[in-house]
Amino acid sequence: MAHADVIGAAEDRVFAALASPVRREVLRMLRDQGPQPVAEMAGHFDMARPSFSEHLRVLREAGLVSERKVGRRRYYRLEAVPLHEVQEWLNPFERYWRERLAGLRDVLDSLPDDPEGASS
Amino acid sequence: MAHADVIGAAEDRVFAALASPVRREVLRMLRDQGPQPVAEMAGHFDMARPSFSEHLRVLREAGLVSERKVGRRRYYRLEAVPLHEVQEWLNPFERYWRERLAGLRDVLDSLPDDPEGASS
DNA sequence: TGGACAGGTAGGAAATTTCCTACCTATAGT
DNA sequence: ACTATAGGTAGGAAATTTCCTACCTGTCCA
DSSP states (O other), X not given: OHHHHHHHHHHXXXXXXXXXXXXXXXXXXXXXXXXXXXXXXXXXXXXXXHHHHHHHHHHHHTTSEXXXXXXXXXXXXXXXXXXXXXXXXXXXXXXXXXXXXXXXXHHHHTSOOOTTOOOO | OHXXXXXXXXXXXXXXXXXXXXXXXXXXXXXXXXSEEHHHHHTTSSSOHHHHHHHHHHHHXXXXXXXXXXXXXXXEEEOOHHHHHHHHHHGGGHHHHHHHHHHHHHHHXXXXXXXXXXXX
């Protein structure tokens, strides 16, 4: 069935989009500061404008952002629903890291106090 | 401070590791079927052995799997804690997709019933 | 109507990823 | 010791990603 392939391809694009630190930072900026035009975001990155445009294209094709034209600006906006799909992918793993974190906490609790952090 | 860079680099490696459908599938297999030797997992992929080894290396360097030698086999095991860090990255976005999903549900509720799903 | 500005596309170089074949190492069994 | 098996490393081709400079389009404003 082709439907599952399309879903799968969409999932691939979302995970691939998140693989870049630049693109994750863009999502964070849109989350914390709301919709913004390109120049506002691009100013935070040491990168030529077309390179930044390319990152926006990857985010757009993953469905993670949308754009709205206002005059000669394009406001980009966070579209968070695909991130929900990522979380759903993660959910079945949760019990495994909870086990591990619980085990780690037990070990730490059994160590002598060391408020200064003597590691190194 | 170098520490944050190291943390950042670790986060990068985890997200980059998740970008491959093959590697996500490996994590799922280790989750659902427990620790397994390489051949058992590799059999599910149409890929030469060294290519699969390379995927395992990426997962190892991201801290997402560990290996334990038993005879001449190496059992790989899921290490889920880095996935917890992914979930923590995702958490601050949750309220945005919840808004969206709630909005979508309202729209769907306002549509006439269509049990057969008429979308082609 | 002519800049100037926002932001995209085109085309290409360099780096990285993904896959391969060939080969090496370590362990098990005879 | 010899051979087979598990799985890694080496080296390289092809595809993809990431960045660049140059240029184009659309909108605003004088």
